[in-house]
Every structure is written in structure tokens, then in C-alpha cells.
Amino acid sequence: MxxxxxxxxxxxxxxxxxxxxxxxxxxxxxxxxxxxxxxxxxxxxxxxxxxxxxxxxxxxxEMPVDIAAVTADLETYPDLGTELVRRALTAWDSPPIRNGLLAMLRTGLSHQRASEALAALVSRSVLGVVERFATGEDARFRAALVGAQIAGLAMGRLALQVPELAEASPDRIARAVGPTITRYLTGDISGDPGADGDGAPAV
Amino acid sequence: MxxxxxxxxxxxxxxxxxxxxxxxxxxxxxxxxxxxxxxxxxxxxxxxxxxxxxxxxxxxxEMPVDIAAVTADLETYPDLGTELVRRALTAWDSPPIRNGLLAMLRTGLSHQRASEALAALVSRSVLGVVERFATGEDARFRAALVGAQIAGLAMGRLALQVPELAEASPDRIARAVGPTITRYLTGDISGDPGADGDGAPAV
DNA sequence: CTCATTTCTCAACGCTTGTTGATAACTGTC
DNA sequence: GACAGTTATCAACAAGCGTTGAGAAATGAG
The missing domain is CATH 1.10.10.60 (Homeodomain-like)
Structure with a gap:
């Protein structure tokens, strides 16, 4: 039958x-x-x-996202961050990728295994990009900053669906968040470069 | 007995x-x-x-955090974002606040009620600050950006405990993330070239 | 003391869950 | 057609869950 x-x-x-x-x-x-x-x-x-x-x-x-494709050629863009955010937002439009990411977010904060997968995804995907501009501990710190910003964005736009983030055009978000990513990737993240030496410098 | x-x-x-x-x-x-x-x-x-x-x-x-205290006097600081991040990180050291926030994060992505509480917390706390510098839809968008960045940071540092974020000193994180917040609060987020927003010189 | 009230425990119900072992149904090969 | 192997179903288990209603134990007032 x-x-x-x-x-x-x-x-x-x-x-x-x-x-x-x-x-x-x-x-x-x-x-x-x-x-x-x-x-x-x-x-x-x-x-x-x-x-x-x-x-x-x-x-x-197991993420079906080709990280290499998302991060390829990034150095050739004047504002890498904006381009990176743009590509990420585009990738999130694909249901398998979005679902995989959402599964990680929803699961990753209350399940050991997925938590590791989430951290690994961020490390692998972002660290590869960062290491074109920085090395060692500095690179890992920068990668963590980028990961936190992107993860926060994914949480607001995809998971919580905060209207201001969920309904905004990819372009608008890319222009807003892009410079942040660019700075985390290549800019100065140690604070004021010269004059304001108040406290004792950290180790 | x-x-x-x-x-x-x-x-x-x-x-x-x-x-x-x-x-x-x-x-x-x-x-x-x-x-x-x-x-x-x-x-x-x-x-x-x-x-x-x-x-x-x-x-x-029900969060035992006094938002007014965290955001008071913020305009008087040269770099509001850095000060805001510094205060947030300090607040997260308090176990009740940290646990409340973690409960929201861990729960909020898979439970309706907590999801609303999380969104409401971000709205209430951030929007109040943003509206000193912007109004209407622009203010809400800026608040969402700030919320996403802070939430991403909380997720990495408190929930996932990514080493680079969890072990970094509050000061280092504040100096790295602060300018981002300042730009989201008061800077140019529409992508006009030449108006970069943060206090760092050209790279 | 007695009595009413608050604070707390006990045993159990109904339900859902992940998982199992036996077994049926279909497919391709000789 | 008969056999082997995969593919799928069925009924049931043990465990854990949130929740309930009856009643014990402590407390305070008269």
C-alpha cells in the first residue's frame, strides 16, 4: 500500500x-x-x-556553511567589516545555515556539546580571518571580540527577532556594524594611544 | 531534630x-x-x-539591578561607551546580577516568557540612555545595536566562558568594546565615509 | 492549656520522555 | 520462488517530570 x-x-x-x-x-x-x-x-x-x-x-x-567562501578576498575590500557582515547576513538567509546557527544558539547555552560547537565555530571561522592581520594572543582576543559582536547580532536578529534588527535591511546593519568589525580586526583596541596614562597598565 | x-x-x-x-x-x-x-x-x-x-x-x-545607577552621569564622561561597559562588567561580578542575567540568557533563547524579559531588559535599560542622544526610530535602532553588542559580550564572557573574554580584565574589555558602544550611541551609523566615529586615529 | 493559623512534608497521580527488542515489510540476488 | 539484508513499525519499559490533596508539625493568641 x-x-x-x-x-x-x-x-x-x-x-x-x-x-x-x-x-x-x-x-x-x-x-x-x-x-x-x-x-x-x-x-x-x-x-x-x-x-x-x-x-x-x-x-x-555539522554546519553546511563554507567558511572559506564567506571570508575569501576580504582584504581587497576597503571596509572589510562591512563586507563581512554583509556576507554573513546573506548566508543567514539560507534556511539550512540559519537553522544550523539557530540550533547552536538555542542549544549552545544550555548544552555542553553544543556550547563547544558554538565556540569552535566562532574560533575556526573568525580566527582564520583575524590571523591575516594579527598574531598570537592579540589575534585570539580580536577574534573573540568579533565573535561576540556577530553572535549578539545573530541572537537579536534571528533568535529573539528584535524588530529593529530583524526587519532592518542587511545593508543598513552592515553599514552600522561593519566599522565595528573592521576595528576589531585591524584597528586599535587598546584604548587611547598616547596621552591619557592614568592607571597602571595591565600585564 | x-x-x-x-x-x-x-x-x-x-x-x-x-x-x-x-x-x-x-x-x-x-x-x-x-x-x-x-x-x-x-x-x-x-x-x-x-x-x-x-x-x-x-x-x-526580576532583576535586582538598578539600571538608573548604572547609567547615571554617563554624559559627563568623555568616552561614555567605555564607562558604560566598565560599569556593566562590574555589575556582572555580583552573583545575584550575574545569575539573573545568565538565567535570562540560558532560558531566553528557548522560552517565550524569558525571551520577552530579555528583550525588555535591553529595551528599558539601553533605550533610556540612547534617548539622551537620539529620538524615534533612530534611537530604537541604536539601542538594539548596543543591546546586541552587550548581549554578545555577556554570552561569551559569562555563558560560554570563552577564555579570551572570561579571563580578560574589565579594563581591557572596556577599552576594546567601549568605542563601539560610544559610536552606536552617538556616532555615525549610516556608513558615511569620513565619519568613522570612535576616538582612534586612522589605522 | 486550647485552638486557629501558618509552615512544611508525604505519598501518589498522570503524563511525557528516550530507548529497547521483537517483528513485519520491502528490495535485490541467486 | 527462496534467501539475505536493509528499512521500518509496534508495543512497552523504566525513569523522571510538574503538580496535587491530605495531613503533620510548629507557632502565636486567648
């Missing part, structure tokens, strides 16, 4: 449904039963394919 | 334990049973005092 799906199709459907669920409600509230229902499949099949809910999360967090 | 606690003490202990639990693991993973155990109390008492887990969350999210 019911025609069977092509091989590998159910697995793919489960993964997509899982990504969507994790992105929508986070790890804890996403249930295997709901994921299975969305994929048109028995809950037991989810376990059979992925082993456990944790492993399903792992599989869901 | 067990002497009774002074009146109101159990309620206070429950609320404190709840704040800690929500801050540590988010709404879903924080169980009433665990909160009761941490408070040295029967789970039923938690319900009797607060009605339900949702209402307990509401009570836990």
Missing part, C-alpha cells in the same frame, strides 16, 4: 526535521517523537539511525 | 536556588525537585509558594 521512500531519504528527512526542531525550540524541548512525526517516521527509526538524541544533535550541528 | 527556619527564609532560599539553577542549566533542565533539594525543602513547597514552575521563573527573572 504505502510505497517505500528511496534509500537514504528517511535519514535525510530526519536530519532536516531535527535541525528545524533544534533551531525552533532548543535541545531540551525538541523531542525525538516530534522530530520523527515531522519526518513522517517512527521514533524508533531515529534512534536506529543516529543512536541517541545526543548523537542526533551532533549530526545536526 | 530540625529547627524551623525564620519566616520567609524558605521562600528566599527557594528563589535563590532557582536563580542559580536557571542560570546554570536553563529552564528545561532545571527541575523543581533539584531546586527544592538545593534549598533544603520539599518540592511541594516550591509549588505552594510560587504556583508553578513558570511563575517561579518569572520571579527569578
Amino acid at each position: 504505502s510505497p517505500r521512500r528511496p534509500p537514504g531519504e528517511s535519514r535525510r528527512a530526519i536530519l532536516e526535521a531535527a535541525r528545524r526542531q533544534f533551531a525552533a525550540v532548543g535541545y531540551q524541548r525538541a523531542t525525538i517523537r516530534a522530530i520523527a512525526r515531522a519526518a513522517g517516521v517512527d521514533p524508533a527509526l531515529v534512534i536506529q539511525y543516529f543512536g541517541s538524541k545526543d548523537e542526533l544533535l551532533d549530526a545536526s550541528l | 530540625s529547627p524551623r527556619r525564620p519566616p520567609g527564609e524558605s521562600r528566599r532560599a527557594i528563589l535563590e536556588a532557582a536563580r542559580r539553577q536557571f542560570a546554570a542549566v536553563g529552564y528545561q533542565r532545571a527541575t523543581i525537585r533539584a531546586i527544592a533539594r538545593a534549598a533544603g525543602v520539599d518540592p511541594a513547597l516550591v509549588i505552594q509558594y510560587f504556583g508553578s514552575k513558570d511563575e517561579l521563573l518569572d520571579a527569578s527573572l
Whole structure:
């Protein structure tokens, strides 16, 4: 009666449904039963394919975003930050990328594994760019600053959907946030360069 | 054997334990049973005092932070952003404030109520400052930008505990992030070339 | 003391969860 | 057609959850 799906199709459907669920409600509230229902499949099949809910999360967090493409050629732009933000916002329009990122955000603050994935994503993706302009500890600090700004933006625009951020055009946001990123990447981040020597300098 | 606690003490202990639990693991993973155990109390008492887990969350999210104090006198500082960040970082050192904020972050991305509380906190606290320099839609956009930057910073430093952000001195972070805030508050955010905004000289 | 009131515990209900083992249904190969 | 292998379903389990209602224990007033 019911025609069977092509091989590998159910697995793919489960993964997509899982990504969507994790992105929508986070790890804890996403249930295997709901994921299975969305994929048109028995809950037991989810376990059979992925082993456990944790492993399903792992599989869901494998980001399908090509970081190299997003950060390529960045030095050739007069304002790298603006261009970087523009590309990021464009990437977030793609449902798989947006869902993957949302899953990380929603899950990453209350689940160990996803927290590491989130930190790793930021490190890997941003550090590669930063290291074209800085090295060592300075580079890691700059990368963290860029990551915090981008993550905050993603949180407001994608997760919380703050109207001012969610409805603003990519261009407007890029022009506003871009200079910040440029400064974090290449600018002076140690404060006033000369005159104002008040406190003892940190180690 | 067990002497009774002074009146109101159990309620206070429950609320404190709840704040800690929500801050540590988010709404879903924080169980009433665990909160009761941490408070040295029967789970039923938690319900009797607060009605339900949702209402307990509401009570836990009432922020004990005096926003007016954090944002007072800000105009008198040459670099308001740096001073604002410095005060925020100092406030985050206080366990009740830090736990309240962490509870919002951990919970706010996967729970409706907390999401609104998070957005409201940012609106109320930041918008008041911004409206000393801008009005209308521009002010709300600027407030959203400031909120996103601060939230990203809180996420990295407090929640994910990215080493570069968690271990850096408040002063270093304030000097790095401060100019960004100043620019979002009072600078040019429409991308006109030549009006860079922060106090740093050309790179 | 007695009695009413507040504070707190106990045992249990109904429900949902992730996960399991047995088993059915379909597919391709000899 | 018979067999092996994958693909999928079913019913059920044990555990943990929020919540409830009855009642015990302490407290304060008369």
C-alpha cells in the first residue's frame, strides 16, 4: 500500500526535521517523537539511525556553511567589516545555515556539546580571518571580540527577532556594524594611544 | 531534630536556588525537585509558594539591578561607551546580577516568557540612555545595536566562558568594546565615509 | 492549656520522555 | 520462488517530570 521512500531519504528527512526542531525550540524541548512525526517516521527509526538524541544533535550541528567562501578576498575590500557582515547576513538567509546557527544558539547555552560547537565555530571561522592581520594572543582576543559582536547580532536578529534588527535591511546593519568589525580586526583596541596614562597598565 | 527556619527564609532560599539553577542549566533542565533539594525543602513547597514552575521563573527573572545607577552621569564622561561597559562588567561580578542575567540568557533563547524579559531588559535599560542622544526610530535602532553588542559580550564572557573574554580584565574589555558602544550611541551609523566615529586615529 | 493559623512534608497521580527488542515489510540476488 | 539484508513499525519499559490533596508539625493568641 504505502510505497517505500528511496534509500537514504528517511535519514535525510530526519536530519532536516531535527535541525528545524533544534533551531525552533532548543535541545531540551525538541523531542525525538516530534522530530520523527515531522519526518513522517517512527521514533524508533531515529534512534536506529543516529543512536541517541545526543548523537542526533551532533549530526545536526555539522554546519553546511563554507567558511572559506564567506571570508575569501576580504582584504581587497576597503571596509572589510562591512563586507563581512554583509556576507554573513546573506548566508543567514539560507534556511539550512540559519537553522544550523539557530540550533547552536538555542542549544549552545544550555548544552555542553553544543556550547563547544558554538565556540569552535566562532574560533575556526573568525580566527582564520583575524590571523591575516594579527598574531598570537592579540589575534585570539580580536577574534573573540568579533565573535561576540556577530553572535549578539545573530541572537537579536534571528533568535529573539528584535524588530529593529530583524526587519532592518542587511545593508543598513552592515553599514552600522561593519566599522565595528573592521576595528576589531585591524584597528586599535587598546584604548587611547598616547596621552591619557592614568592607571597602571595591565600585564 | 530540625529547627524551623525564620519566616520567609524558605521562600528566599527557594528563589535563590532557582536563580542559580536557571542560570546554570536553563529552564528545561532545571527541575523543581533539584531546586527544592538545593534549598533544603520539599518540592511541594516550591509549588505552594510560587504556583508553578513558570511563575517561579518569572520571579527569578526580576532583576535586582538598578539600571538608573548604572547609567547615571554617563554624559559627563568623555568616552561614555567605555564607562558604560566598565560599569556593566562590574555589575556582572555580583552573583545575584550575574545569575539573573545568565538565567535570562540560558532560558531566553528557548522560552517565550524569558525571551520577552530579555528583550525588555535591553529595551528599558539601553533605550533610556540612547534617548539622551537620539529620538524615534533612530534611537530604537541604536539601542538594539548596543543591546546586541552587550548581549554578545555577556554570552561569551559569562555563558560560554570563552577564555579570551572570561579571563580578560574589565579594563581591557572596556577599552576594546567601549568605542563601539560610544559610536552606536552617538556616532555615525549610516556608513558615511569620513565619519568613522570612535576616538582612534586612522589605522 | 486550647485552638486557629501558618509552615512544611508525604505519598501518589498522570503524563511525557528516550530507548529497547521483537517483528513485519520491502528490495535485490541467486 | 527462496534467501539475505536493509528499512521500518509496534508495543512497552523504566525513569523522571510538574503538580496535587491530605495531613503533620510548629507557632502565636486567648
